[in-house]
Amino acid sequence: MTRETSASLLFVCHGCGAVVDPARAFPFACPNARAGDDIDHVLVAPREAPDPGAGAEDDPFLRYRRWLSPYRLARAAGLSDDAWHDVVGELDEALKAVDDRGFRRTPFVRQPALAAALGLAGPLWAKDETRNISGSHKARHLMGLMLYLRVLEISRLPLGADLRARRLAIASCGNAALAAAVIARAADWPIDVFIPPDAERSVVRRLRDLGADVETCIRRPGETGDPCVHAARRAVDRDAIPFGVQGPDNGLAAEGARTLAFEMAETLAAEGAELDVLYVQVGGGALASALAQGFAIAAGVGLVGRVPRLIAVQVAGCAPLARAWKRLDGVALEKAVRNRSRFMQPWDSVPASLAHGILDDETYDWWEVVKAMRETGGEAVVADEVAIERALEYVRAHTDVRASATGAAGLAGALAAHGAHGAAAAVVLSGVERGAEG
Numbered sequence: 001m002t003r004e005t006s007a008s009l010l011f012v013c014h015g016c017g018a019v020v021d022p023a024r025a026f027p028f029a030c031p032n033a034r035a036g037d038d039i040d041h042v043l044v045a046p047r048e049a050p051d052p053g054a055g056a057e058d059d060p061f062l063r064y065r066r067w068l069s070p071y072r073l074a075r076a077a078g079l080s081d082d083a084w085h086d087v088v089g090e091l092d093e094a095l096k097a098v099d100d101r102g103f104r105r106t107p108f109v110r111q112p113a114l115a116a117a118l119g120l121a122g123p124l125w126a127k128d129e130t131r132n133i134s135g136s137h138k139a140r141h142l143m144g145l146m147l148y149l150r151v152l153e154i155s156r157l158p159l160g161a162d163l164r165a166r167r168l169a170i171a172s173c174g175n176a177a178l179a180a181a182v183i184a185r186a187a188d189w190p191i192d193v194f195i196p197p198d199a200e201r202s203v204v205r206r207l208r209d210l211g212a213d214v215e216t217c218i219r220r221p222g223e224t225g226d227p228c229v230h231a232a233r234r235a236v237d238r239d240a241i242p243f244g245v246q247g248p249d250n251g252l253a254a255e256g257a258r259t260l261a262f263e264m265a266e267t268l269a270a271e272g273a274e275l276d277v278l279y280v281q282v283g284g285g286a287l288a289s290a291l292a293q294g295f296a297i298a299a300g301v302g303l304v305g306r307v308p309r310l311i312a313v314q315v316a317g318c319a320p321l322a323r324a325w326k327r328l329d330g331v332a333l334e335k336a337v338r339n340r341s342r343f344m345q346p347w348d349s350v351p352a353s354l355a356h357g358i359l360d361d362e363t364y365d366w367w368e369v370v371k372a373m374r375e376t377g378g379e380a381v382v383a384d385e386v387a388i389e390r391a392l393e394y395v396r397a398h399t400d401v402r403a404s405a406t407g408a409a410g411l412a413g414a415l416a417a418h419g420a421h422g423a424a425a426a427v428v429l430s431g432v433e434r435g436a437e438g
């Protein structure tokens, strides 16, 4: 390792301050995390954004490589810039074979018809992630993880020895599972997927076609928390690699999806535009966390003049983040991070909504999201089912984006805002509609 084993590589736990060098220890769960300590342990990827910034490539994992920790690890471990291009390029070729496409920047455009239908006085931008690998933004999270694993293997760091003997494990009922299985297949890495009994049949079929081992997890009466998450964590205890999208289980989870914000920020800069507000549908919270981190980095390097207000949108049938947000009123965030259960608890009733994909019992990445809402003057809003249905109808009627109810749910927050004084707003439309909700 060179002297670059510096702040630009280290992961830091936002709960206890533990520091992890990803060349020497896996930045997955925080090494200090202990059951019942009530600290919100999440290893956060470095927020360094060295110059020069974005490259000219269209693949976000090449374009923004200098802002990604696996790239910096690769360089610190002696791999060349060309070697990184090879790692990304090989996966890209394999992705094209598995899913007919590689990673490319996705469209981020103004949607005047949608804005007009909603009665918004200001511009409304939509990022179309339905066109991404496997039909959602989830692939960005998981590509970040896979690139880290590949760098460990290729650079022959001791941590990478026998890595292939360990299976990947993820808990998910839909988009994240599909993205994980596609990327695992492209990397030829075995994967176990833990799903609920009501997972969409077409999704389960595709997971099996991709070679994933699928295990159905039943919710037992009186059990709190997601049984699939519990099962995936047990697999990790037995040596599987956490290959999911929840920060507490893997500190790399959020980082790859920062690229979404980088892309949005670059488009805004190119068009001389700014955003006032960003509406994000929140389930486990990794998407909102990644967007907040990405916009903060983009503002730090001057790509955008300001970080938009973050509005987290949850559904009435499962709103643990919105509940935590209320409980946090007047409480210092430093206190909250050390008293997790006073704020974030699993949802008490069985979660239900048309926006099936954001029914996470807990908002695992809640603390980064509430921090961003505090810093940007944002808030958490709860959309009822009528608003979720209307948001989906508006997207169908006024855009050419075929998002699912889950992926259009952020727009339900904009519906409630009633124009908000001509603010420039954005949503992320994700999770391509697969017939029935998945």
Ligand SMILES: Cc1ncc(COP(=O)(O)O)c(C=O)c1O
Binding pocket: 136, 174, 175, 176, 245, 281, 282, 283, 284, 285, 286, 287, 288, 357, 358, 360, 406, 407, 430, 431, 432
């Ligand atoms: C289409 C879509 N949008 C948004 C989300 C929310 O992401 P997160 O769970 O990271 O909050 C999900 C999660 O499954 C999703 O599938």
